[in-house]
Amino acid sequence: MADPEEAVLILDFGSQYAQLIARRVRELKVFSKIVPHTISPEDIIREAPKGIILSGGPASVWAPGAPAPNPHLFDLPQPILGICYGMQLMGRMLGGGVSKAAHREFGKAQVVVDDPDSLFDGLPREMTSWMSHGDYVTKLPPGFKAIAHTENTPIAAMADPAARRFGLQFHPEVVHTRRGTEILRNFLYKVCRCGGDWSAGRFIETSVDEIRKSVQESRVVLGLSGGVDSSVTALLVHRAVGKQLIPIFVDTGLLRKGEREEVVKTFKGHFRMPLKVVAAEGRFLKALKGVVDPEEKRKRIGRLFIACFEEEARKVKGAAFLAQGTLYPDVIESHSPFGGPSATIKTHHNVGGLPKRMRFKLVEPLRFLFKDEVRQIGRKLGLPEGILNRHPFPGPGLAIRILGSVTRERLDLLREADHRFIEELRGSGWYSKVWQAFAVLLPVRSVGVMGDERTYENVAALRAVVSTDGMTADWARLPADLIERVSNRIVNEVRGINRVVVDVTSKPPGTIEWE
Numbered sequence: 001m002a003d004p005e006e007a008v009l010i011l012d013f014g015s016q017y018a019q020l021i022a023r024r025v026r027e028l029k030v031f032s033k034i035v036p037h038t039i040s041p042e043d044i045i046r047e048a049p050k051g052i053i054l055s056g057g058p059a060s061v062w063a064p065g066a067p068a069p070n071p072h073l074f075d076l077p078q079p080i081l082g083i084c085y086g087m088q089l090m091g092r093m094l095g096g097g098v099s100k101a102a103h104r105e106f107g108k109a110q111v112v113v114d115d116p117d118s119l120f121d122g123l124p125r126e127m128t129s130w131m132s133h134g135d136y137v138t139k140l141p142p143g144f145k146a147i148a149h150t151e152n153t154p155i156a157a158m159a160d161p162a163a164r165r166f167g168l169q170f171h172p173e174v175v176h177t178r179r180g181t182e183i184l185r186n187f188l189y190k191v192c193r194c195g196g197d198w199s200a201g202r203f204i205e206t207s208v209d210e211i212r213k214s215v216q217e218s219r220v221v222l223g224l225s226g227g228v229d230s231s232v233t234a235l236l237v238h239r240a241v242g243k244q245l246i247p248i249f250v251d252t253g254l255l256r257k258g259e260r261e262e263v264v265k266t267f268k269g270h271f272r273m274p275l276k277v278v279a280a281e282g283r284f285l286k287a288l289k290g291v292v293d294p295e296e297k298r299k300r301i302g303r304l305f306i307a308c309f310e311e312e313a314r315k316v317k318g319a320a321f322l323a324q325g326t327l328y329p330d331v332i333e334s335h336s337p338f339g340g341p342s343a344t345i346k347t348h349h350n351v352g353g354l355p356k357r358m359r360f361k362l363v364e365p366l367r368f369l370f371k372d373e374v375r376q377i378g379r380k381l382g383l384p385e386g387i388l389n390r391h392p393f394p395g396p397g398l399a400i401r402i403l404g405s406v407t408r409e410r411l412d413l414l415r416e417a418d419h420r421f422i423e424e425l426r427g428s429g430w431y432s433k434v435w436q437a438f439a440v441l442l443p444v445r446s447v448g449v450m451g452d453e454r455t456y457e458n459v460a461a462l463r464a465v466v467s468t469d470g471m472t473a474d475w476a477r478l479p480a481d482l483i484e485r486v487s488n489r490i491v492n493e494v495r496g497i498n499r500v501v502v503d504v505t506s507k508p509p510g511t512i513e514w515e
């Protein structure tokens, strides 16, 4: 949905690199789309891209079964830029020579430009670049010339300007390659002649148009969680079809303090959406009664969530569409030949299981976006900062932050403790510096003294981590005086908790959540 007219295709030979290139290209205001390296030339012709980038990848072009594109790719008229593995593929497939280096070259290298035209236009003769390769092009394919070298790599970049084919042995997409963005800009604007029409505003216009066209008079249901992705999806679909969108918010009773109120205030109050709230706390508590095993908790919550959503969605007459906040990394991960481990993290609890059973057609306006782009669009659509910059919150909610069995009383205790922690983080400016922070209620009691009285109460743990994607994480070094304030407030203000401890485990070997 919402493909802009102008796009560059990135053929994926190793997902990490491909994603980074896609980001850089979009930062340069050109829409980019990652496609499997096996894409057929016919499909490329259908996509009509302005240019094609072959990504780097972990394999050696000489490894058995090394990923390679359809050879007719090189018959297409579009400009092609091969990066690292992509360049070696060009070397090999276009009749040059590629050899294994005696030593893997890894790290910074000085690139010396031999031909300042096209790719290196306007750039200095020497620049720092990032290399990471075992193979290299030793003989130019016919029609090509070397346009840069390093001390160890005679052909660090090559070009066939007439055919608009280019290869870079180093990685322009990583920050260590100082002028990398400018090299990519030259490829996009000077070689591919892109116009640069990709922006949040433009995205909103085109996707609103597309949603209108596909939805027409039908109604659309959406599971609104109050997180960024479903909130931005709601705003976009609402802008397109107004009250035909019926967002459904399931209050599981496992939410943080004030969460339901905030969602109602924002979407029903401020944005005037016909929001349906399913008050299901009782059902969830019943389903969780006496359940201690973390996986069992997750399963029961997942199943019940779907049931609650389905029941409500069935009541919406004329609903033919289900809108979902699927993001690009989820889409790529499910297609990528190298698929990332994060896919498994998210299977627990997503509305993703719904469409097959309910025969809805899907509306996924964010399926080509990265998280930071979703935030930009949300901001442009007027989503309050409080929701835009919210920490991730797991589907099973507080149930997996209460170790042992989940009861209303324990939920209330945790909500109060967590609320104070978050308040202090916000007040001190630390909230936005950490990836995620929350309190956990432990299944132990410890002795304390309040005034002159002995207490025997619960223990809360504070968990705060820094991370870029939630896949790995380090415990956040919060200032001691901040931790002290949080601890004092929790012990003094939350009756039933008399001790606070801090979790200092990284991921791996720990996970971010406790269950």
Ligand code: XMP
Pocket: 345, 346, 348, 349, 392, 393, 394, 395, 396, 436, 470, 471, 507, 510, 511, 512, 513, 514
């Ligand atoms: P872990 O605990 O596996 O969490 O280190 C990594 C990230 O994923 C979030 N998380 C979930 N998100 N449904 C979700 O939508 C879930 O079931 C779930 N479990 C964990 C977690 O909060 C962290 O950001």
